[in-house]
Amino acid sequence: MNSNSSSLFSLAHDLLTYGLDGSPIYADQFTRLNRDVYERAIELYNIHGATAEEEAELCLGLLVAFAATIYDNGCKQEYIQNVLDRSWEVLPKLSASLLKVRLLTYCYGEFYDESLAKEAHEIINTWDKAGLSPEQAEIAEELKGFEENQYPFEEVEE
Structure with missing residues (x-):
C-alpha cells in the first residue's frame, strides 16, 4: 500500500x-x-x-x-457512496488478492450485495487454509462477521 x-x-x-x-x-x-x-x-x-x-x-x-x-460532517453517507462508486470501477481491474478480498468485504459490509461476498469467498477458497497469514485469517473472519450480522445496530426479532 x-x-x-x-x-x-x-x-x-x-x-x-x-x-x-x-x-x-x-x-x-x-x-x-x-x-x-x-x-x-x-x-x-x-x-x-x-x-x-x-x-x-x-x-x-x-x-x-x-x-x-x-x-459526520453531514456528508458522510455521500462520501461513502462516492467511495463505493470508485470501488465498482476498480474491482474488475484487480487480480485475486488479499487487497481485492478486503475491498470486496468492506463494500459488502456497506450494502450486503451477495455477489460481493460470493466473489470474496471464491478468492478465499483458493488460499491454503493451513498456511493463512494473519491478514488473510482476519479478513475471512470479518467477512463471516458481516454475513452473520447484517444489522449490527438494530435489534432483530426472531
Whole structure:
C-alpha cells in the first residue's frame, strides 16, 4: 500500500479494534483516534490512485475509516457512496488478492450485495487454509462477521 492509504487503513483498523484486546478504553484517546481517522479520510477523499491497486487501497482505507468513525460532517453517507462508486470501477481491474478480498468485504459490509461476498469467498477458497497469514485469517473472519450480522445496530426479532 502507498504510505497515505496504508496509514489511513492502519489507523482506521486500530480504531475498529480499539479495546478488543481487553485493554481499557480511555475516552480522550478514543476521541482523539476518531478525530485523527476522520480528518485523514477527509484529506485523502479527493485523491485517486495512479494504478488500480493504489486506487483500491485508497478506497479500502476510506471505507474502513468512514465505518470506524463516529464523526459526520453531514456528508458522510455521500462520501461513502462516492467511495463505493470508485470501488465498482476498480474491482474488475484487480487480480485475486488479499487487497481485492478486503475491498470486496468492506463494500459488502456497506450494502450486503451477495455477489460481493460470493466473489470474496471464491478468492478465499483458493488460499491454503493451513498456511493463512494473519491478514488473510482476519479478513475471512470479518467477512463471516458481516454475513452473520447484517444489522449490527438494530435489534432483530426472531
